[in-house]
Amino acid sequence: MNNQEKYKRQMFSELAQIGKSLSSDSRLIILHLLIQAPSTVETIAKESKLSIANTSRHLQILKKAYLVKSIKQGNHIIYNMANYKIYNLINLLIDIGEDEILDFKNAQNQANSEPGVKTISLANAKEIVSRSLLIDARTEHEYNEGHITGAINIPFDKVDKYLKKLPQNKPIIVYCRGRLCPLTNQVTQKLNNMGFEAYSLNSSYLDWIK
Incomplete structure (x- = not known):
């Protein structure tokens, strides 16, 4: 495998990590909530109807895929979208759902x-x-x-x-x-x-x- 092929494989592998992180309805719901406002784990858990432990696990997966980021404020950790383009990504998924499913x-x-x-x-x-x-x-x-x-x-x-x-x-x-x-x-x-x-x-x- 030459360097150009390795480069292509690496790039698509990185994108595949994002795709894998989206393969959960719960994580899509969490992203949909974070589009509205930065929130704590507790707030996200309440609005998504998930347990705090489960919400935290999903957030770590999304963070590993560079879709969310977090900062500490006092005793709380605040999660937010890593990039405004995630709003466009979620809307594009909805568009495809409306057009094709x-x-x-x-x-x-x-x-x-x-x-x-x-x-x-x-x-x-x-x-x-x-x-x-x-x-x-x-x-x-x-x-x-x-x-x-x-x-x-x-x-x-x-x-x-x-x-x-x-x-x-x-x-x-x-x-x-x-x-x-x-x-x-x-x-x-x-x-x-x-x-x-x-x-x-x-x-x-x-x-x-x-």
Whole structure:
């Protein structure tokens, strides 16, 4: 094997390590969360519904593949995306799923067609946002990291507390973590069943500003 062939093999071997680290739904969920905001192991475990030990193990695999990085702040270790392009990588995987995997697309269509769920595209949401109420249904931690200008933070598990304060004379647009986050549909469904005019925006804050 000549030097050029060795070089090619080495480069593809390094890329294969990234591919191997992505071969887990749990690790993809963790990356999807870290796109929203840097987080501790405990926060990631809570949001991903994994044990702390399991979350830590997955993070070490992702770190070894250079997809996440960590820094120590006081008594906590904060994990973050190693590179902003990971956001593009996750979105590209979703694009391929929507284009090529029938079960993937069917699951999306089924979720979006449930009674009480009304969806809205990113383009249409931007057209009516000036006369609408925009709700960010993520956690306060994620909202504080960055959100759409004018959006108010009502975490999905606290919607009931805000029902009396929401307007019934204007559209409500709900967004969360993006296309694979079911929370927007759940919140929208609840609001529409309560008599509001609510729309589920299956795009993230980063999608909006991009």
